[in-house]
Amino acid sequence: MVESPPRQPALPRISALQRAWLEELGLDAPLLAPGLVPDDPPTVPSGRAARTGEATARVEDAGDHFIDVGPRHRAQRVGGHSAGADSRQRGGAEGEAWPRAAPAGELETLRRQVEQCRACGLCEGRSHAVFGEGVARAPDWMVVGEAPGDCDDRSGRPFQGEAGALLANMLSAVGIVADDQVYATNLVKCRPLGNRPPLPEEIAACLPYLRQQVVLLAPRLILAVGRVAAQTLTGSQSTLSQLRGRVHAFESPDGRQIPLVVTHHPASLLLQPQHKLDAWRDLVLARRAVR
Numbered sequence: 001m002v003e004s005p006p007r008q009p010a011l012p013r014i015s016a017l018q019r020a021w022l023e024e025l026g027l028d029a030p031l032l033a034p035g036l037v038p039d040d041p042p043t044v045p046s047g048r049a050a051r052t053g054e055a056t057a058r059v060e061d062a063g064d065h066f067i068d069v070g071p072r073h074r075a076q077r078v079g080g081h082s083a084g085a086d087s088r089q090r091g092g093a094e095g096e097a098w099p100r101a102a103p104a105g106e107l108e109t110l111r112r113q114v115e116q117c118r119a120c121g122l123c124e125g126r127s128h129a130v131f132g133e134g135v136a137r138a139p140d141w142m143v144v145g146e147a148p149g150d151c152d153d154r155s156g157r158p159f160q161g162e163a164g165a166l167l168a169n170m171l172s173a174v175g176i177v178a179d180d181q182v183y184a185t186n187l188v189k190c191r192p193l194g195n196r197p198p199l200p201e202e203i204a205a206c207l208p209y210l211r212q213q214v215v216l217l218a219p220r221l222i223l224a225v226g227r228v229a230a231q232t233l234t235g236s237q238s239t240l241s242q243l244r245g246r247v248h249a250f251e252s253p254d255g256r257q258i259p260l261v262v263t264h265h266p267a268s269l270l271l272q273p274q275h276k277l278d279a280w281r282d283l284v285l286a287r288r289a290v291r
Contacts, residue, residue, distance in 0.1 A: 107136055107216050110209065114189050119205040122190035122198075128156035132185030132213065140181040140290065142219035143167070144210070145265060146188070146228040147198045153191035158184045163267040167225075170266065170279060174287045183217055185210065187229055197228050207232070214252050221290045222250050222258055223283075226265030233260055240264070244282055247289045261286040 111131045117123060130148040143159070151160035159167050168178050176182060188198045188206040198206075214222070224230045227240045234248050240262065248260040263282035264275045 107213070110212055110216065114209055117189070117206075117209075120190075120202045122188065122192060122202055125193045126190040127153045129189045130156055130158050130186065130191070131189055132158055132183060134178070134183035135181060136183065136217065138218045138220070139183040140220050141171070141176060141183075141223055141286070142214065142217060142221070143182055143184045143223045143225060144229050144233065145184075145186045146226045147186050147195075148189070148191040149195055149267065150191065152186075158186055159266070162270055163265070166266040166269060170283060173280065174283045176283075176287065183219065185213060187232055203228075203232055211253050214250070214258070215254050218256075219258060221286055222260045223286055224260060224262045226268065229265075230262035234262065244278065245285070247285065259286075259289045261289060 114131045115129045117129065123129075130152045145159065148158060149161065149163065151164075152158055158164075167184075171178050171182060178184075187210060188202050189209060190206075192198050192202070222233065224233045230240055230243050231237055233250055234243055236243060243262045248262070249257045250260040252258055261282055263286075264272075264279050269276055269279060
């Protein structure tokens with residue numbers, strides 16, 4: 001029996017605010033016109049992204065009700081990282097409380113272990129180990145790339161430079177505020193020289209750190225960006241195009257099933273902007289998976 005291809009999520013209606021965000025991503029009016037219909041006439045100047053904290057955006061799938069895609073909470077900055085509420089009710093018919101994340105001290109202990117790690121040859125060429133940063137307690141989204149780039153290696157921070165700016169705009173386009181709702185990291189914590197993809201043995205050496213990060217952070221959703229991250233976290237050798245378009249489940253070491261969505265890496269989108277509309281679909285899918 002031939003398996004039918006995964007059904008693509010319906011393109012949503014968009015507000016003028018979201019239209020401005022999408023134009024910031026390079027999805028201009030001619031490209032948007034066939035599938036995305038504005039809720040109201042554009043009132044935000046083209047090419048200027050509005051911050052989601054200034055207004056609540058709305059997304060509507062065909063036949064569904066409008067849903068709020070604005071920030072669910074405001075995280076506090078603690079020790080250079082955002083920390084969400086220690087305990088908060090998550091969505092769902094039964095109003096179950098989301099598991100509490102571990103104390104920040106445990107995450108810092110893991111960070112020090114990563115900074116001292118010499119489990120593979122990548123440590124020889126690094127300027128900094130790039131552990132990750134963002135909301136340190138129960139982030140709404142945990143974004144996982146494949147490896148630090150040159151800017152990341154020099155700064156010690158993930159998703160820097162143009163790729164990082166594009167990622168922030170991508171998230172804003174679906175109402176996710178990176179500073180308040182996201183933790184970002186990579187499969188491997190040290191940059192492969194020449195920005196090559198990490199080798200299987202390098203991923204294997206670093207994967208225990210990532211899995212422990214998942215346990216300590218307790219994210220609501222994981223967004224894997226790029227082929228290597230997608231294949232590693234899904235445990236599949238399928239192509240990125242085959243893995244896109246549906247919600248997978250990542251089993252955390254503590255037994256939780258975490259929704260996992262895969263999409264293009266922002267660095268790849270800078271080189272292949274024709275995939276930006278696919279990335280928008282993926283982020284809409286992810287946003288609806290944890291509403």
